[in-house]
Amino acid sequence: MKKKLSIVDIAQSLNVSKTTVSFILNGRAQEKRISPELVERVLKYVEEVGYKPNSLAKSLRTGKSNIIGLMVEDISNPFFASIARLIEDRAYKNGYKIIYCSTDNDTGKTKDLINMFRDRHVDGYIIAPPEGIEDDLNSLIKDGMPVVMFDRHLPQVNADYVEIDNLFSTYNATLHLIDKGYKNIAFITFASRQTQMVARVQGYKDALASKGLTPVIKEIVFNQDEDLIIGPIESFLKEHTGLDAVFFGTNHVGACGLKVISSLGIKVPEDLAVISFDDYDVFKLYKTPVTAIAQPIIDIADNVITVLLNKLNNPLSANKPQGVILKTELRIRDSSK
Amino acid sequence: MKKKLSIVDIAQSLNVSKTTVSFILNGRAQEKRISPELVERVLKYVEEVGYKPNSLAKSLRTGKSNIIGLMVEDISNPFFASIARLIEDRAYKNGYKIIYCSTDNDTGKTKDLINMFRDRHVDGYIIAPPEGIEDDLNSLIKDGMPVVMFDRHLPQVNADYVEIDNLFSTYNATLHLIDKGYKNIAFITFASRQTQMVARVQGYKDALASKGLTPVIKEIVFNQDEDLIIGPIESFLKEHTGLDAVFFGTNHVGACGLKVISSLGIKVPEDLAVISFDDYDVFKLYKTPVTAIAQPIIDIADNVITVLLNKLNNPLSANKPQGVILKTELRIRDSSK
């Protein structure tokens, strides 16, 4: 077992000082007036023996880790997994690695994770924030750490964020249902005071209000256990027999909703029209494909990483944080015919 | 902006040496005969000011990082995302963090990622290995790093692995189709010489052979771009009109296959019966729910992390690496009625 080479080994083998080796490897040879012959000799040897600087030592000294911390709600949710994947790719191409983890929308867990990231000296934070971590994020920002929020934002946190136009999306989709003649439209979603969810509910309400219809809203407690989502939806649908359409607020609720609808033998759209937020394989392939609001996943990921890389490369630029709002696409399928 | 406290700050504030502080914080006070009063005084102060040791410095000195590297094929695939999620939870509970990344089944990329992990001094590796990285893994093992493979294994790598009984799973499922009277059964999957895929194909072939039927196999080049999966499936299905059943080798191929079937207006199971490997929301919710082979995801994750933690805690135990083979469940739905 060959033990790993250090910069001292390199320096000794070449009979030069480690300072010189370090300068050369960090591209500061010219600035430090190191002779071209020596530069070449060192580089050649380093290449030959395959020496790689110990990044821990490097990080300890420089204070940079080239790691970005990414916190999503749940990495096993396709929406977040896809975004994570795209961000990962872009980050790698720019010399950054990603550590990610799932917050479960749990404030306590998220605080722990932020501390863990901080402890690991990540260079920047990307987060779909749950409520209640305003102070933690503000403290990060005060310490000069780049922070980008996505999917939602916290109004009391003064950082960049990337979102979609939630209010307009549900407003528009609800109008679509109304135009098709549906009058008793329910909205089922996770209980949440997060900006994106509040906006979605509001868009739905606004659309109904504009036509003088009454909203029916069912909020479900966020949970990892599918049964605890399916159960409440089932009782809700059994209770509200007069509905002619239902709007699901997220892909997860939508998928669970379809399971309920399927098991109850409800026909879509004859008995009940369906629209869901987030597009998802399940919606495309359902018996009668389900109309859905597709988020611009690639655009979201691109914007997030661009904003973050920008901040990492220009740490001084104290320009005001900005919010990017992206458009969604209503994919009309015959579930709302 | 308060700058972070170091152990020296703590030592100075308390008028003791940093050695003492370090011993106390690492629970070696008794062993080092440090007086209980001093221990208490130090612990109290540390708690009070919220001092946390710099883990980079710690890792540099001790050579341990408390990080586990997890390499899956594609984090946006629900199968891998779910397993990653479960492993992440278990790891956190045991004081380990996870860095994960997607290999894309790409040998070159995987080699890079292994080097990245190595560079970051991860303490252990969990990997769904692509072909061609035998040497890299063996080199890790030679250097004493714990390595656990899952989903598949590399015969030339002498490390623990956790798998399912692929051959029996497809054998059994194919027999199920044959029992139902289907005779022209095709198998569509990703082209791969990985152990799990070879076994799946073999199980299918064996079942057909046992009944004197002829296999029809379509292999698709692994790709991130869905169109490059859907296209080949579509032409294959158009070409082979005599088929009465089709077996998809992975969840991703299965989902794409259903899209093709749906768009071609093929009726399941009247025109074509369908079975897929991996269970998946899409299969449960398809027009006629699709029979699928469900992997024991929780069991897989549990076994993987248990084996790895075991190795991390008993680095000396040079007991022979073992393979764990788990059972799958054939979930029969009316797509193969």
Added chain:
DNA sequence: AAAGATTAATAAATCGATTTATTATGGAAA
């Protein structure tokens, strides 16, 4: 009472890099 053993704490070395401060040398200017 001197030598040895315990106890309780500390000084210094180390991990592997980066960065600041310093030195030795040869040539130009005074």
Added chain:
DNA sequence: TTTCCATAATAAATCGATTTATTAATCTTT
């Protein structure tokens, strides 16, 4: 000939912990 200034390289300090080696004080033992 002395002084000054580039040039080219190096020694030493530093990042923040852990760990080894050492010291000073007290207690036993003979």
